[in-house]
Amino acid sequence: MTSTKHTLSVLVENKPGVLARISALFSRRGFNIDSLAVGPTEHPEISRMTVVVDVDLLPLEQVTKQLNKLVEVLKVVELDPLASVTSQVVLVKVRAEANNRSGILETAQMFKAKIVDTTPDAMTLQVYGNSDKISAMLEILQPYGIKELVQSGVVAIGRGPRSITDRSRH
CATH class of the missing domain: 3.30.70.260 (ACT domain)
Structure with missing residues (x-):
């Protein structure tokens, strides 16, 4: 198994x-x-x-x-993964020098990430999404040099009108 x-x-x-x-x-x-x-x-x-x-x-x-x-x-x-929506937030600090900033900015744009901090030698991106989206972005950022990474836990909710918090279901 x-x-x-x-x-x-x-x-x-x-x-x-x-x-x-x-x-x-x-x-x-x-x-x-x-x-x-x-x-x-x-x-x-x-x-x-x-x-x-x-x-x-x-x-x-x-x-x-x-x-x-x-x-x-x-x-x-x-x-059920097919009947639910999942999301998490990630903050990732990437080594960013003058010669690679445009690549990092393109990656941020492609994944709808937000630049939340910039210094002369680093950029911090914030991205929301499912695990696949997060993994794909991190894979692209890896060659730039990930200096620090923090992830929230996954939050998930079932698709459709039903709610597990309906009082009638306890």
Whole structure:
């Protein structure tokens, strides 16, 4: 059985310590979390965690069942990559000298990245998008010399009108 990336959307009570308990559950199972993003939802008492893990399907099912047993967990949904939209933000600082700035600017334009800081020897770009877009941009920037990189966690939402935060679904 081959492992693959799975994106879980977890609705939790917006209380202290919930993030620690949930990440500890993954840790105890020996799963490395590839990405984790947490924030409030349209209901201030509920937070939404988007967790991306690289695991086999059966161990993931076990973790999902254990998550559902936690008192603070309201709902756990695995998002289908074809039926959801994902995004993240990346800030990347690139070595930028006079002779390569135009290439960096072209790359920024091609990926709809924003130049958020410029110094005589570096440029910092901000880009939003899915993992494929981010990876493609970083691959093109690599030869210029990436000095620093920071990424947010992946956020994801299902396509269409349904919402996992609908009160009727808890």
